[in-house]
Each structure stands twice: as structure tokens, then as C-alpha cells.
Amino acid sequence: MxxxxxxxxxxxxxxxxxxxxxxxxxxxxxCHKCGHTKHYWIKSRWSYECKNCRSRTSLRSxxxxxxxxxxxxxxxxxxxxxxxxxxxxxxxxxxxxxxxxxxxxxxxxxxxxxxxxxxxxxRYSLEGMIEMDEGYFTIESSEIEKANGGRGRGAAGKSNVAIMAESTQLEDVEIGKKSSQCRYFKAKVLDSHEAGEINETIQEAFDETSIVFTDDSTSYVDISDYVELHISEKSSEELTKETLRWVHITISNAKRNFLGNYHKIKGKYLQLYLNEFVYKLNRRYFGxxxxxxxxxxxxxxx
Structure with a gap:
């Protein structure tokens, strides 16, 4: 619009x-009181009135x-x-x-x-072939300052974010060149590098029939327990440019977006900024x- x-x-x-x-x-x-779904509309009050229990629900409620x-x-x-x-x-x-x-x-x-x-x-899970990696985002946070011994105003830290991309790997059989197309994304701020938090993220975000591509981080050792197949490769320039191409493009674009639009982002609000970035990215063709x-x-x- x-x-x-x-x-x-x-x-x-x-x-x-x-x-x-x-x-x-x-x-x-x-209805918040009885769960009924049939209502009258009372325009003078700008409210709904339940046909069952007569309880009223305002338009904003x-x-x-x-x-x-x-x-x-x-x-x-x-x-x-x-x-x-x-x-x-x-x-x-x-x-x-x-x-x-x-x-x-x-x-x-x-x-x-x-x-x-x-x-x-x-509400939606990623499915099919999924790329996953982590990126470090600059934040300003009193919690980070205390943990790292930062001093003075404006002391900045880093927050670890899991970026996930639902991609489809394509290969031209005649020339052997691989490419990929990407549909939907997710991003989640991680509190730690432990495998337990990664496993929770996988369960929340991925369909269990998915095929997941990652690097060989020790945090990813249990991923295969929650999806159809987990393929990990040793970190390399080729891995970044090909297998995990979309997540690294997304990490780079998100960092530029935040740097260009916001003076500073506190760690406890980083997820909200990521919500907006990913929401628009997932609907990039909606116009x-x-x-x-x-x-x-x-x-x-x-």
C-alpha cells in the first residue's frame, strides 16, 4: 500500500x-468467559456481546x-x-x-x-531442506557489560543468533553447477552455545521430516535425533558460499539493516528487531x- x-x-x-x-x-x-463464538455487535459500545452468556468483548480486547x-x-x-x-x-x-x-x-x-x-x-515450521548457522550481532546491554567487565557508556557486546533458511538445492546435470532457491526464514537469539538450546530450537522451528545442513560445530551433535537427516560439513569458504549460502546472506543483510536504521539495540530487545526483519523477509513478494x-x-x- x-x-x-x-x-x-x-x-x-x-x-x-x-x-x-x-x-x-x-x-x-x-468469548473470554464461556468460549462461545457467536456474538451480537453493539456499535454504540464498539463491543461484541456473547449470544450465550451476554459477556461483552471490546473491539481491542x-x-x-x-x-x-x-x-x-x-x-x-x-x-x-x-x-x-x-x-x-x-x-x-x-x-x-x-x-x-x-x-x-x-x-x-x-x-x-x-x-x-x-x-x-x-505458527509455522520450516520443512524440506534447511540451512542453519549462527551469527554474532552487536548489541548494547548492561548484562553483557557486567559479564565481560565492560566499562563506560556505550560499551558493546555480541549476541549469538541462530539463522535458519528453508532452501531447495538445485543442480544442473549438464554442467554440474549447483544453486539454491530460498523460501522462508527464522531467527532466534541464543542464550548459550550448548547443544540443549540448539535442540530446543530445532524442535520448535523444524518439521521432523526435514533435511538440515550445518557446519560441524559440536553444538549440532544431536540434530539428527529431531529431523530426518542431518548433514554437517567442516567450516570452509565453499561451505559459506554454497551449502549455507542463504543463511550467510541473511546474516549480512540483517546486520546492514540494523546498522543503517537503529542507533543502538539492547540485547533484551534484539529478538523483536529480528522478528520484524524476518517477518518482512518471509513476505518479500507480498507488495x-x-x-x-x-x-x-x-x-x-x-
Whole structure:
């Protein structure tokens, strides 16, 4: 969606609220009290009333807008800004674009949307042939400073991130050249290098019939217990450029994206920034539909 179509369709609070309701109606409302799915709509209250127990559910209830005092128009403008470009905006820039005086509500709103993006992608498992490796991302974190004895303001550390790519290996039988195509990605901040955390990540993110390609790290020794086949190779330049090509392209692109858009990222929020990057990457061909998908995520991604 470009800025002209956005301003045409969502120029008022009423228009945004009506659109949000129509999208929520398609998904359905479940009564928080009895679990019933049939409701009346009470427009004067902007609430749903359960046909079974008469309990009411507000339009925002059960969505990421629950408890927010910001208008639907502000939320929709922010969703538009986050979905308008591949690179994204910092919370400071969004505050400037919205013309809001206080930074804190904008920061909280943007992080709620990033969390919703992550929750939406967590519903899906990677399958088929999967590349997996780890990258180190620069962060600013008091926890890292204490652990490493860092001193002074701005002391930075590194956070380890598992990057996973659902790729398809292709080979031209005539010339013997290999290539790959990639569909979906996942990224997870790791607290340690231990095999136990890698195993949990595999169970959460991969279909058990998958074929997984990695280097020969000792953290990956148990992967074969959770998937159909695990193929590991000794780390080399060829491995990086061919077998694990997509994960290393993704790591490089993510680092450039963060460096170009954000002044600093604290370690405890790194996963949220990764959520946004991967969410957009997985929907890189959606074009203007990305706005509608993010509205849906804001309803279902609590």
C-alpha cells in the first residue's frame, strides 16, 4: 500500500476502526468467559456481546491494541510505516512522522507490533531442506557489560543468533553447477552455545521430516535425533558460499539493516528487531498486501 491509497482509505478514526472490525469479524471472536463464538455487535459500545452468556468483548480486547490509549488512526499509521519499506523505521523516526510529543507510547506500540510479527511466524515450521548457522550481532546491554567487565557508556557486546533458511538445492546435470532457491526464514537469539538450546530450537522451528545442513560445530551433535537427516560439513569458504549460502546472506543483510536504521539495540530487545526483519523477509513478494497482513497479525498475534 502506498501513501496515496492509505490516505484515501484510512483518513479518519472511524475508517480505521471499521476496517479493523471487518478484519476481526473474518477471523472470529471467542468469548473470554464461556468460549462461545457467536456474538451480537453493539456499535454504540464498539463491543461484541456473547449470544450465550451476554459477556461483552471490546473491539481491542484480545488484540495487541488491548489496553492502549492510542487511537486506531495512530496504530494504522504506524502499521503503514512499518510495512511501507523493507528497511523499516526506528521508533524515534515513527514518533517524528506521527507528530507525537511523547516517545514512550510509540516505542511500546512498535515493540508490540514486532512481537506480533514474531508470534505470527512462530505458527509455522520450516520443512524440506534447511540451512542453519549462527551469527554474532552487536548489541548494547548492561548484562553483557557486567559479564565481560565492560566499562563506560556505550560499551558493546555480541549476541549469538541462530539463522535458519528453508532452501531447495538445485543442480544442473549438464554442467554440474549447483544453486539454491530460498523460501522462508527464522531467527532466534541464543542464550548459550550448548547443544540443549540448539535442540530446543530445532524442535520448535523444524518439521521432523526435514533435511538440515550445518557446519560441524559440536553444538549440532544431536540434530539428527529431531529431523530426518542431518548433514554437517567442516567450516570452509565453499561451505559459506554454497551449502549455507542463504543463511550467510541473511546474516549480512540483517546486520546492514540494523546498522543503517537503529542507533543502538539492547540485547533484551534484539529478538523483536529480528522478528520484524524476518517477518518482512518471509513476505518479500507480498507488495501492498503486507499492510493487510500486518493488520491481521495485530489481531491474532497477542
Amino acid at each position: 502506498n501513501i496515496f491509497s492509505f490516505t484515501t482509505h484510512f483518513s479518519s478514526e472511524e475508517a480505521c476502526r471499521e476496517h479493523f472490525k471487518s478484519e476481526r469479524d473474518k477471523i472470529g471472536v471467542v 484480545g488484540t495487541i491494541m488491548q489496553g492502549s490509549n492510542l487511537s486506531f488512526l495512530i496504530w494504522y499509521k504506524t502499521i503503514f510505516l512499518l510495512s511501507a519499506t523493507k528497511k523499516g523505521f526506528s521508533s524515534k523516526e515513527i514518533q517524528k512522522q506521527l507528530g507525537m510529543k511523547r516517545y514512550e507510547p510509540v516505542w511500546a506500540m512498535v515493540h508490540k507490533l514486532r512481537k506480533a510479527m514474531g508470534n505470527r511466524d512462530a 501492498e498486501k503486507l499492510f493487510d497482513r500486518l493488520v491481521i497479525a495485530s489481531i491474532t498475534g497477542l
